[in-house]
Amino acid sequence: MILKNKNKPSLGLSRNDPCWCGSGKKYKKCHMDSDTEKGGGIASKLKPPRGVIIKNGKEIEGIKKSCQLTKEILDKVVPMAVEGITTEELNSFVHDYTIKRGATPAPLNYHGFPKSVCISINEVICHGIPGNRTLKNGDILNIDVTSILDGYYGDASRMVTVGEVSPVARKLINVTEECLYMAIDEVKPYRDMGIIGTVIELHAKKNGFSVVRDYGGHGVGVKFHEEPHVHHYDVGNRGIPMLPGMVFTIEPMLNEGKKETLLLDDDWTAVTKDGSLSAQWEHTLLVTDRGCEILTA
Numbered sequence: 001m002i003l004k005n006k007n008k009p010s011l012g013l014s015r016n017d018p019c020w021c022g023s024g025k026k027y028k029k030c031h032m033d034s035d036t037e038k039g040g041g042i043a044s045k046l047k048p049p050r051g052v053i054i055k056n057g058k059e060i061e062g063i064k065k066s067c068q069l070t071k072e073i074l075d076k077v078v079p080m081a082v083e084g085i086t087t088e089e090l091n092s093f094v095h096d097y098t099i100k101r102g103a104t105p106a107p108l109n110y111h112g113f114p115k116s117v118c119i120s121i122n123e124v125i126c127h128g129i130p131g132n133r134t135l136k137n138g139d140i141l142n143i144d145v146t147s148i149l150d151g152y153y154g155d156a157s158r159m160v161t162v163g164e165v166s167p168v169a170r171k172l173i174n175v176t177e178e179c180l181y182m183a184i185d186e187v188k189p190y191r192d193m194g195i196i197g198t199v200i201e202l203h204a205k206k207n208g209f210s211v212v213r214d215y216g217g218h219g220v221g222v223k224f225h226e227e228p229h230v231h232h233y234d235v236g237n238r239g240i241p242m243l244p245g246m247v248f249t250i251e252p253m254l255n256e257g258k259k260e261t262l263l264l265d266d267d268w269t270a271v272t273k274d275g276s277l278s279a280q281w282e283h284t285l286l287v288t289d290r291g292c293e294i295l296t297a
């Protein structure tokens, strides 16, 4: 976008709109001047960084449908995760239901992943492979569903508790979900993406938990994993503005203990190095002219 008239705001905001930065002030009283060519502020940063795909209207429509299917699958599979069921049974359900709806489960055969959903129990951080393990009272698990519908991807995950879980497990799950929503609140056009990790790490640390660094969120929509990588820990400013039409996930993983990870021999399952519990929540988001939409809500 080229800002032609130095006196005219060109970010799709009118003078009296609330400023994009979240200050609560009117745009004209806040960032309007510095956003103009004369201000030299935002104009230089408006190019999407290399590899970042700004989605067009047709793509957004397709991604929205895929994200809604992903949400629907999660709504159905989450209540099935009770004591005594195997993770393979949950996988079969996700697989069959996805196919029945004319879609494809994205994990299956993705870089060799052998199943249709990721299920990560207790100390497993992410990419757990469903199998003959039976869910037990006190388990906490993440179910991560990604669907491909008409070629478009929707990616989301939630935590589930089995029976009675420990108070620290409950707290870890709640704080992780709070981190996700606090980060989503910061998703506004033209802001630097670094704010996401800043708010997540702050809230996690306040509560005595650590943030996993070895895995992050990602652009998504026309491919499973696109640019940019989304950091969940504080890296300061990244020089990457969130632009309208960007679609990406935020999917913080918090550990009860230390942040370090280990990869099991299957080359997929990521676990906490210290064996402590881990939790994760994920949504796919669309940056809009005014803020963002949670496409998997």
Ligand code: MF3
Pocket (backbone or CB within 6 Å): 106, 107, 108, 110, 111, 113, 117, 118, 127, 144, 145, 146, 155, 218, 249, 251, 282
């Ligand atoms: N759904 C995961 C994510 O949120 C990725 C899983 S990759 C797989 O990025 F191959 F393990 F399915």
Ligand code: CO
Pocket (backbone or CB within 6 Å): 155, 217, 218, 249, 251, 282
């Ligand atoms: Co994801």
Ligand code: CO
Pocket (backbone or CB within 6 Å): 144, 145, 146, 155, 156, 157, 251, 282
């Ligand atoms: Co996912």
